Structure formats: C-alpha cells, structure tokens
Amino acid sequence: MANKIRIPIHLIIEHGAVSRLPKTPVYEWLKDKKVFLICGSNNTLNLAGMIRDTIRPQAREIHILSCESNTLDTINRLERKVLEDTPDYIFGIGGGKALDVSKVVGTRCNVPVVLFPTAASSDAICSPVAVIKMMHRSTSIGVRMPLAVVIDLDILASSPPRLAAAGIGDLLSNRTALFDWQLAHQAGIEEMNTFAALMAKNAVESFMNTVNRGDLDRSSLLKSAAESLIMSGIAMSVAGSSRPCSGSEHLISHALDFHCGAKALHGEQVAIGVLISQYLQSKRQEVELLRPYYEKLGLPTHYEDLGYTKEEMRRAIRLAPSMRNRYTILDEFSLTDKQIDAILEEVFPEEAKNRYRPIGSSAK
Structure with a gap:
C-alpha cells in the first residue's frame, strides 16, 4: 500500500510574487478568512506589513x-494566541526560525500554513522538519508540510549574500547524506527509499548544473537554489524523515552548535562538515574539486574562518555521533585525536584560510 505523501498544493517562485498574490489561488483561499502572520523583526516585519496590505481586501x-x-x-506563546483566537491560515514570513516556528505552531494547532521565505538560507523553506531550541539545544522535530510556498525573487535578491550561501551549504549536504543513508541500508539498519534518494540527488545536481553554466547571474542562482531546496524538502516528505538531506555533516554541525558555541550559520557549518564527511567517505578528490566552488559561492573553505579552533573541531567530530541516533560514516571509525588532527590538516590546509569573505548579518 502506498504511503500518503504531503506536498504543497501551490508553489510560486517569481519576481514580484507578493504584489502579484491577488492573481493566485492562494489569494482566493483567503476570502472572508482570518489570517495570522508570524514574522521576525525589522525587514521581515516590513514584509509582513506589505503582505497584510495586499490581502486586506480579501481576508476578513x-x-x-x-x-x-x-x-x-516562543512557540508556546504563539500557540496560546492561535488557540485563543484560531485563524483559518497561518502565514510564516522570514528566515529559517520564523518558518520553522510557523510550521510547528500550525502543526500543533491544526492550522494550514503558507510560507513566505525572505532568504533561501536552508531547506526550512519547504520541509516536514523544524528546528527548535529546547534546553539550550537545537532539536529537529517532524511537522506538516506547508500548504503553499510563495517565494518573491526580488525579496530573495535583497537578502544578505551570506544567507544564500548558507542555503547552498545546506543543499550540498545531500551528497554526503545520501552516502550515509546507503551505508545504513547496507548495514541492515535502515530501509532506503530510492525515490526520495533520487529526488535529493537530482536537487543538488540540478543546482550544480546551474552553477556550471557560463552565463550565471545572481537571480538565476537564487531561483535554482530555492527550487532545489524545495525539492530536497519534498524528498524528506517522501522519505518520512530528513535522511535524504541530513547525515554525518549535519551531526558535525549540531555538535559545533551544542559543544562549541554555534559561531556560524547552520549552512556554513554544514558546508565544513561536508568536506570532512567526503574525506571519510573516501572521496578525497571531490574535496579538492569542491573548494573552488566554495569560493565561487561564498562558502567557507576553512573552519578557522568561522571562528572555530582545531580543538573545537576535534571535539565536534568526536562527539558528532552522539548528537543523534543515526548511523553514518562516523560510526565506521574509532578516530583518535591524533587521527582527527591529521584529517583536519589534510582537509583544511593553510592555503584554504582567509578565502572566505562573510557578507551580511549572521542572524537567522
């Protein structure tokens, strides 16, 4: 029997998507309905005001x-407000945090959610997973997929380039995550959904094909990244977990968050984790091939550029397998500190330092 897979009913990715909202089916849904807009601050709050003004003639x-x-x-506070005066729809507006919180509140209160990402900084823009903080620790939980996703490419283009680069780092992790998933499958630990794996693989390959085009411009890059991150989110929905897009590289990032101070954006840390994971997965040539792409796309090529020391990286790699009960390449080794140091020296040579030029805010 086939499993029921939830995907967004509508996906809108275009220039001026917010101003053109009245011409979409999403606008039709809102006739005489109550809508709660959940957003962050500053520019995100301004966008929420724009969306409010756009839908005001339609919504009650x-x-x-x-x-x-x-x-x-924060989630409990918002949930109480939603339950006290239940809306027909929740619009999540902003970066990863606002989108994840909107998905959690919508799931817990049984209210459909429409997402308006302001940056393609992670696969939170369309996924059945949300990251929340519990007891000072980031935890991934399952949530319902959004009913629709509206991406205004003009708004994405105005976001700090650093956020877009972080989303690309999150996307590149599909390769190492799929290797880890296959490893767990071969060990008889997990079943592997080949359709989900194919979607996740095609998502990253489609993006890399765009990058390899000679006439690449920022608008095309952002559109391709957004589409690929959405495809990754749907792959997770098909798989019923984040397995197609989250493996050893994410465990390293989680360990950096929990044990080393979370000094950088999620996607930046994941990008560093990808290089380590590929090395352990016996893909050392691919590590060399990725570095020029990292520089081109604004990703870090050395952990020190994110503010981490060798001691912190050593600790993160050693503790990464304990971050989640998920079999990865890290479980294939019993690395000593000396071996970890040797890996770090090979994956992150001196000449890889100072190539990263972070641009924009680090706020998520």
Whole structure:
C-alpha cells in the first residue's frame, strides 16, 4: 500500500510574487478568512506589513505576531494566541526560525500554513522538519508540510549574500547524506527509499548544473537554489524523515552548535562538515574539486574562518555521533585525536584560510 505523501498544493517562485498574490489561488483561499502572520523583526516585519496590505481586501481579519526566536517558550506563546483566537491560515514570513516556528505552531494547532521565505538560507523553506531550541539545544522535530510556498525573487535578491550561501551549504549536504543513508541500508539498519534518494540527488545536481553554466547571474542562482531546496524538502516528505538531506555533516554541525558555541550559520557549518564527511567517505578528490566552488559561492573553505579552533573541531567530530541516533560514516571509525588532527590538516590546509569573505548579518 502506498504511503500518503504531503506536498504543497501551490508553489510560486517569481519576481514580484507578493504584489502579484491577488492573481493566485492562494489569494482566493483567503476570502472572508482570518489570517495570522508570524514574522521576525525589522525587514521581515516590513514584509509582513506589505503582505497584510495586499490581502486586506480579501481576508476578513489579519493579525501580525512577532517571532523573536525558535525557543519552546516562543512557540508556546504563539500557540496560546492561535488557540485563543484560531485563524483559518497561518502565514510564516522570514528566515529559517520564523518558518520553522510557523510550521510547528500550525502543526500543533491544526492550522494550514503558507510560507513566505525572505532568504533561501536552508531547506526550512519547504520541509516536514523544524528546528527548535529546547534546553539550550537545537532539536529537529517532524511537522506538516506547508500548504503553499510563495517565494518573491526580488525579496530573495535583497537578502544578505551570506544567507544564500548558507542555503547552498545546506543543499550540498545531500551528497554526503545520501552516502550515509546507503551505508545504513547496507548495514541492515535502515530501509532506503530510492525515490526520495533520487529526488535529493537530482536537487543538488540540478543546482550544480546551474552553477556550471557560463552565463550565471545572481537571480538565476537564487531561483535554482530555492527550487532545489524545495525539492530536497519534498524528498524528506517522501522519505518520512530528513535522511535524504541530513547525515554525518549535519551531526558535525549540531555538535559545533551544542559543544562549541554555534559561531556560524547552520549552512556554513554544514558546508565544513561536508568536506570532512567526503574525506571519510573516501572521496578525497571531490574535496579538492569542491573548494573552488566554495569560493565561487561564498562558502567557507576553512573552519578557522568561522571562528572555530582545531580543538573545537576535534571535539565536534568526536562527539558528532552522539548528537543523534543515526548511523553514518562516523560510526565506521574509532578516530583518535591524533587521527582527527591529521584529517583536519589534510582537509583544511593553510592555503584554504582567509578565502572566505562573510557578507551580511549572521542572524537567522
């Protein structure tokens, strides 16, 4: 019997998508309905105001709710407001935190969610997973997929390039994650959904094909990255877990968050984890091939450029397998500190330092 797979009913990716919203089916849904807009601050709040003004002629009632963090306290506060005055729809507006919180609140309150990403900084723009903070630790939980995703390419283009680069780092992890998933399957630990794996693989390959085009421009890059991140999110929905897009590289990033101070964006840390994972997966040539792409796409080529020391990286690699009960390439080794140091020296040579030029805010 086939499993029921949830995917967005509508996906809108175009220039001026917010101003053109009245011409879409999403606008039709809102007739005489109550809508809660969950957003962050500053520019995100301004966008929420634009969306409110755009849908005001159609919706019966509109309220803007602030989302200052992805902590359980914030989620509980928003959930109480939603349950006290239940809307017909929740619009999640912003970066990864606001989108994840919107998905969690919508799932817990049984309210459909429409997402308006302001940056393609992670696969949170369309996935059945949300990252929240519990007891000062980031935790991934399952949520319902959004009912629709509206991506205004003009808004994406105005976001800091660093955020877009972080999303690309998250996307590149599909390769190492799929290797880890195959490893767990061969060890008889997990079943592998070949359709989900194919989608995740095609997502990253489609993006890399765009990068390899000679006439690449920022608008094309952002559109391709957004489409590929959405495809990755759907792959996770098909798989019923984040397995197609999250493996050893994510465990390293989680360990950096929990044990080393979370000094960089999620996708930046994942990109560093990808290089380590590929080395352990016996793909050392691919590590060399990736470095020029990292420089071209604004990704870090050395952990020190993100503010981490060798001691912190050593600790993160050693503790990464304990971050989640998920079999990866890290479980194939019992690495000593000396061996980890040797890996770090080979994957991150001196000449890889100072090539990274972070641009824009580090806020997520």
